Amino acid sequence: MSDESTSDESTQAIHGVIGLGAMGMGIARSLLDGGLPVIGCDLAADARVAFADAGGRVHSSPLALAEECSVILLVVVNAHQVETVLFGDEGRGGLAERLAPGSLVIQCATVAPAYAEALGERLDAMGLVLLDAPISGGAARAACGQLSVMASGRPEAFAMAEPALEAMAGTVHRLGDAPGAGSSVKLVNQHLAGVHIAAAAEAMALGIRMGIDPERLYEVITQSAGNSWMFENRVPHILEGDYTPLSAVDIFVKDLNLVHDTGRDLRLAMPVAASALQQFTAASGMGLGREDDAAVIKVYAATAGLDLPAANDTHLDREGEE
Template structure:
């Protein structure tokens, strides 16, 4: 049940990557009792160092939680942590809440809500957006749908993790539909930013000057402004990896096929991310999609400072 001292819900966060660790830490700093779980022992230890508790399995986390956030990568991981060996279902108390924050197909979110209801559990379809920095500061955007009771139970968690909560509907699937619109735009904007930078560099323009001019012009976008600095620094440490957009844009493509709705621009961006993954950049930051142009046209990209010094 909830914390006997404060009456606040006990919260579990499964997936302590960049977004999950930031979210779990923001929840912890808001005064909530938070347990983290990740397959990486290093991630669990890092969360403990921040003052949180950790569990080695989703089942162990669920046994000490009222609300469980899933901040994992894909639908397969959602399935595994909920219904697999040592999964959440079976250990979370009846009436407990699953906040499903991963990007999955809307059809999967709808089926998941039905399955969890059959187990006596609530679900909030609650994809998140904003990046690692906003996760850490508790200023994410949450695109949520679910029953009124699910929103009521989630209120303390949403207050601590989000700057904006969009209540989009009363059943799971609507939140995931909105997140898919966001991911279509985000993926296309990153791929287009990379193409624009590659064109400018190929024409002999200074990369820093391109960034300065475009961020003060009509061609700017949030993704251009956020991702191009990674290119300028030659730093492809993954905050959001190429593999994520291979997955998410493929969900866009498959959902378009289900609806008989063509998505040609998103499909083009998907091919660029797939090319980057095929070239070995899948685990690098998604800005590494520009390296496809480096391979194809021979442009010279900025190097990381330490690489340049060691050259």
């Protein structure tokens, strides 16, 4: 390594990625591929080993990142995990109080817009900067640095986040100068994603019930006006009989509940989203919460006596979506 490259690295902010799941691992590796110094953090030892094998540094505790990182990316599941990482639980302090003043937190989880707004105010009072930056595009796009990022925050937040965003995103939507707008747009995306998955499952159940060959049905619909990104992406999981989770049923129980709660607060009735939520809740109640979200079709199989395609050894390329 030349002296020049060593000098360049020494002036770059060290990025800490908390959450090395399907999306977080892709983001962390994209940052590495972009030449950024990265430390990954996850409670799961196998995730830490995988990132270390890819050339990254790792810690098992988020608190350990505070000593080195000035940019933190939170790629966790929900607001509770965001809260625990940043502020601790059961009287124990969190990462936020240990970060150096002026550090940036890039919050990528799907959370309620009101929570994102309040989080920005809390971090600002602690001398920290928040970029509200939910992500979309799935594990495959995360792995190749082509995510869609729905971001809002102060101009200095975008400036500090620019190297990370350039490495991890194909498109960055700048949606406002305060946290909350990014999460609002992500909630609309999750409304549509959840409804489309539930609709795809119901449509496939209808076709199977009528005796249509599922493979042939998929071929026709993906070339017709009734197609959707979610139909095209999720139905292959059903055709393969493979419900290995890339995005789990319980993710949409969480996200569509956020949609429902936000609509209630706004006095906006959303019966279509409510219907989709009931189907995902039923699937979770059947014990399918940790299966791929396409497993919502098993609700129809259970209630209508459908025979779904069985698992086979021919797997298509699969790209999940959170």
